[in-house]
Every structure is written in structure tokens, then in C-alpha cells.
Amino acid sequence: MMESPLVPHTQIDFNENLLRFLQASPTPFHAAKNLADQLSRAGFTQLQEGDAWSLKPGGRYWLTRNDSSIIAFIYGYSPLVESGIRMLGAHTDSPCLKVKPRAELNRRGYFQLGVEVYGGALLAPWYDRDLSMAGRVTYCDEQGNITSELIDFGRPIAIIPSLAIHLDRDANNARSINPQKDIVPLVLQLPADDSPVPGFRELLQAELQRSNPSLAIKQVLDYEISLYDTQPPALTGLQNDFISSARLDNLLSCFIGLQALLNADNKVSSLLICTDHEEIGSASCCGAKGPMLQHFLERLLPDTETRVRTIERSMMISADNAHGIHPNFMDKHDENHGPLLNRGPVIKINANQRYATTSETSAFFRLLCNQVNVPVQSFVARTDMGCGSTIGPIVASEVGVKTIDVGVPTFAMHSIRELAGAADSWYLYQVAKAFFTYPNAPLARVVIAQ
Incomplete structure (x- = not known):
């Protein structure tokens, strides 16, 4: 569990808190718990989806689904149908x-251990790393109840050794990686006398009870366990220009959204949603393509006409990392749209709506950046190359809210260790904070002018 950070006053404070959050969040389950813990310490009230709700202006609330997705909401005093809701998604x-x-x-x-690749992982960097494991374990306790606990071994317990160059002379030229047979973590040397070793479920039970001896575990029934690199996040570069870490895509945006929401006032309504399963299409009960956000809005505003009018006056910032122009591979970018690290957040645009940005939402974001003196860039993929996507188009099409896709420029996206600019996290935080804070931000008079 990470400690509650102080309200950041400088870029250094902000990035130190960000590094702690990244280190404490090896899986979506841990990320959601750390977000929830900070919200609770800030006075937000937890909602249970199975309970009846009585939401009131001035209230601050949060809820989770599947322990891996979270919504946090500030119910502003201004009528929703007049002010709309300012949403940020990651x-x-x-x-x-x-x-x-x-x-x-x-x-x-x-x-x-047999493993399966989750999402579009860049596989080569997983070799020769000190790996640990974390996730969620579901077990039956002594009373016959099914219970889940988070687990984090927190220490190097696995490694995927490379094959020596002497045995693979083409490794630097034309080597492909077979995810079934080439990425198999090594965990333990078996006893020479062939004595039995515990199964994986037994290893999980032993680790859970080692970290919490009070747990009464009768049998581990199932698990969702991921491997992760134990190298801690760091500020990198001769002048600490960069942030180097696993899971910058997209825990960096989750953290930015949380810190901005914690600094929001209660004049207008603000919402943060961080969903799971984006890397595999978001099609799950707790993904952006699922009904989590829609269910929340329906319970907040049961009357259809009022809800539609509120959504029309609302806006979503979809925050997900962007591709910075790589100095070694400059030809992979459109010559006029190559974002630089430490030069501000990036507006992501795609004519085929792989990003949800429109001229209206882009204009609003640019004006907001100008108001807080933050530089802003734009990204468009090369016309002859494919383009990734985000939760932005999904939320826009499922909910109907006007949306912009933005993000911090990043190198090595989907690697086991990614790189972002140390100034850009602070820049995007300033814009997100203004989005949630300024009662007279240009949202009402530019984006939703009637």
C-alpha cells in the first residue's frame, strides 16, 4: 500500500508521488486499490453497486467494479443539466x-510457468529481467466462503533467460519470438532427488499467509496473476529529464486524473473513470465498452431527458499516452506531427475516428492549455501506417459525450519499461486540474454553446 501523497506544489513533488504510485501498482487490481485508498483518505465515500444510492450535491463518491476499474465523482452544487459533467478517462x-x-x-x-501474452506487448525487453508476480487470488476460507485477496511477491522470483548469441547467430538480425515456447519464465531449480515441489496454487497460498498470517485459507480456487519487472521507476537522464518505468501506459494518466480530481472544487460536477481491459479491446463488464459508466449515469440521473441534456453539456478528456518522435526512427512519424518529449501534452487526431477528437473539443483543450500556460502538440499517424485507439471513441459512441483524446508523449510504448518526459506529466496535470477546477472554464461557452 502506498502512502497518501501531499498535495503537489512543484513538478518535483508531483513526479516523486507518481513514481511511488507506479511502484505500488504492479497490476490493475493494485492500481485501483491505490486510487481508492487515496480517495478515501481525501474524504470520498465508497458506493457499492449492489446497494441503494442517495447521491447529493456536495458529495464525493467512488466505486469499483471487478476490483480493477474505478469511478470517482464530485457532485457539484451547480445543477447538472446546466453545468454538465467534466469527465476524465484513462x-x-x-x-x-x-x-x-x-x-x-x-x-x-x-x-x-506457462504464461499468456496480455495485450500488444513488446516481447524482447522481457528477457533477462528480474521478474516478480502480483495480482488477485480467490480462495475458499475455513467457513466455506469465497474470498479474494491481492498478492504481490515484491521480490525477484522469476526470469526469462536469453539464448546465448553462440547458439543463435542471427539473434541480432532476424530473430522472431514464439510466445508459446520462447517466453517461459524460470522460477525454481528442481531438487536433484526428484522430491515433489509445491504446485503454483500452493505457492500462492504460502505467500498470502506469509504476508498475512491471519488469513484462514482452506484452498486456493483460482487466480489472475501477472509478471512484472522489479526494477523501480526512476527519473532518468543527465538532468533528470525523463521518467523511466513500467506501466506508464496508462497509469501515468490515472495518477494525473486522480491528483487533478483531488484538487477540484464542488461548484461543478467532475468525474474520473479508470477502466480495465483497454489493451485488449475494452469489451468486458469493467471495460470502457461495458456498461459501468452508463450504469453510473443512469443511477445519477434516472430521468432520460435530464440525462441526455446533461451529457450534451458534458465533455470527456480521454488521457492515454501518445507516441513521441523517436530520434532513431524519425521516418516512422508524419513529418509535421512528431511530438517531442517535455514539450507538452499531445492532442491525438485521426480522420477515421480511432481517436475521438473533434475541432470543437480540440479548440477547447487548446484554449485551456493557453489559460494555464502549458504548451500543446498534436499527433497524426502516417497515412500509410495503422493507428492505435483508446477508450475515447468507445465512450463517445456508448455514452454520447463529446470527447478529446490527449496524452503524454512516450517512447517504447508497450515495452516492459517505457520513457516519458518529466515535465509532461506536470503539464498535463496542470491542464486536468484546470479542467476540474475553473468554474468559468471555456467548456460552457465554447464547446456547448447553443
Whole structure:
């Protein structure tokens, strides 16, 4: 569990808190819990989806779904149908390796784990890293109840060794990676006398009870476990110009959204949503393509006409990392749209609506950046290359809210370790804070002018 950070007053404070959050959030489950813990300490009230709600202006609330997606909401005093809701969305998941249900592999004296690739992971950087494991374990307790607990081994317990260059002379030229047989973590040397070793579920139970001896675990029934790099996040570069870490895509945006919301006032209504499963299409009960946000808005505003009018006066900032122009691969970018690190957040545009940005939402964001003296850039993919997507088009099409896609420029996206600018996190935070804070921000008079 990470400690509650102080309200950041400088870029250094902000990034130090960000590094702590990244380190404490190896999986979407841990990220959602850390977000929830900070909200609770800030006076937000937890809502249970199975309970009746009585939401009131001036209230601050949060709820989770699947322990991996979270909504936080400030119910402003201004009537919703007049002010709308200012929304910021991000996602809690990142590409990684997930342990299979029957994971145990005993081969040539070594205990290994079968894993499945989650999302569009860049696989080569996973070799020769000190890996740990974390996630959620579901078990039956001594009373027959099914309970779930988060687990984090927190120490190096696995590694995927490279094949020596002597045995693969083409490794630097034309090597492909087979995810079934080439990315198999090594966990344990088997005893020479062939004595039995615990199964993976037994290892999980032992670790849970080691970290919390009071748990009465009768049997581990199932798990969702991911591997992660134990190298801690860091400020990198001769002058600490960069942030180097796993899961910058997209925990960086989750953290920015949280800190901005914690500094919001209660004059207008503000909402943060961080969903799971974006990296695999968002099609789940807790993904952006699922009904989580829609259910919340329906319960907040049961009357259809009032809800539609409120959504018409609302806006969503979809915050997800953008591709910074790589100095070694400049030809991978459109020559007029290559964002630079530490030069401000990026407005992401795609003519085919892979990003949800429109001229109205882009104009609003640019004006807001001008108001807080933050530089702003734009990204358009090369016309002859494919373009990724975000939760932005999904929320825009499912909810009907006007949306802009923005993000911090990043190198090595979907690698086990990504790189962003140390100034850009602070820049985007300033804009997000203004979005949630200024009662007379240009949202009402530019984007929703009637």
C-alpha cells in the first residue's frame, strides 16, 4: 500500500508521488486499490453497486467494479443539466505476461510457468529481467466462503533467460519470438532427488499467509496473476529529464486524473473513470465498452431527458499516452506531427475516428492549455501506417459525450519499461486540474454553446 501523497506544489513533488504510485501498482487490481485508498483518505465515500444510492450535491463518491476499474465523482452544487459533467478517462491495464491456469512446467530439472501474452506487448525487453508476480487470488476460507485477496511477491522470483548469441547467430538480425515456447519464465531449480515441489496454487497460498498470517485459507480456487519487472521507476537522464518505468501506459494518466480530481472544487460536477481491459479491446463488464459508466449515469440521473441534456453539456478528456518522435526512427512519424518529449501534452487526431477528437473539443483543450500556460502538440499517424485507439471513441459512441483524446508523449510504448518526459506529466496535470477546477472554464461557452 502506498502512502497518501501531499498535495503537489512543484513538478518535483508531483513526479516523486507518481513514481511511488507506479511502484505500488504492479497490476490493475493494485492500481485501483491505490486510487481508492487515496480517495478515501481525501474524504470520498465508497458506493457499492449492489446497494441503494442517495447521491447529493456536495458529495464525493467512488466505486469499483471487478476490483480493477474505478469511478470517482464530485457532485457539484451547480445543477447538472446546466453545468454538465467534466469527465476524465484513462485505463488501469498494461501489456504483460499472465500466468496460465495450469501453469506448472517441470522440464530438465527446472520449474517453469506457462504464461499468456496480455495485450500488444513488446516481447524482447522481457528477457533477462528480474521478474516478480502480483495480482488477485480467490480462495475458499475455513467457513466455506469465497474470498479474494491481492498478492504481490515484491521480490525477484522469476526470469526469462536469453539464448546465448553462440547458439543463435542471427539473434541480432532476424530473430522472431514464439510466445508459446520462447517466453517461459524460470522460477525454481528442481531438487536433484526428484522430491515433489509445491504446485503454483500452493505457492500462492504460502505467500498470502506469509504476508498475512491471519488469513484462514482452506484452498486456493483460482487466480489472475501477472509478471512484472522489479526494477523501480526512476527519473532518468543527465538532468533528470525523463521518467523511466513500467506501466506508464496508462497509469501515468490515472495518477494525473486522480491528483487533478483531488484538487477540484464542488461548484461543478467532475468525474474520473479508470477502466480495465483497454489493451485488449475494452469489451468486458469493467471495460470502457461495458456498461459501468452508463450504469453510473443512469443511477445519477434516472430521468432520460435530464440525462441526455446533461451529457450534451458534458465533455470527456480521454488521457492515454501518445507516441513521441523517436530520434532513431524519425521516418516512422508524419513529418509535421512528431511530438517531442517535455514539450507538452499531445492532442491525438485521426480522420477515421480511432481517436475521438473533434475541432470543437480540440479548440477547447487548446484554449485551456493557453489559460494555464502549458504548451500543446498534436499527433497524426502516417497515412500509410495503422493507428492505435483508446477508450475515447468507445465512450463517445456508448455514452454520447463529446470527447478529446490527449496524452503524454512516450517512447517504447508497450515495452516492459517505457520513457516519458518529466515535465509532461506536470503539464498535463496542470491542464486536468484546470479542467476540474475553473468554474468559468471555456467548456460552457465554447464547446456547448447553443
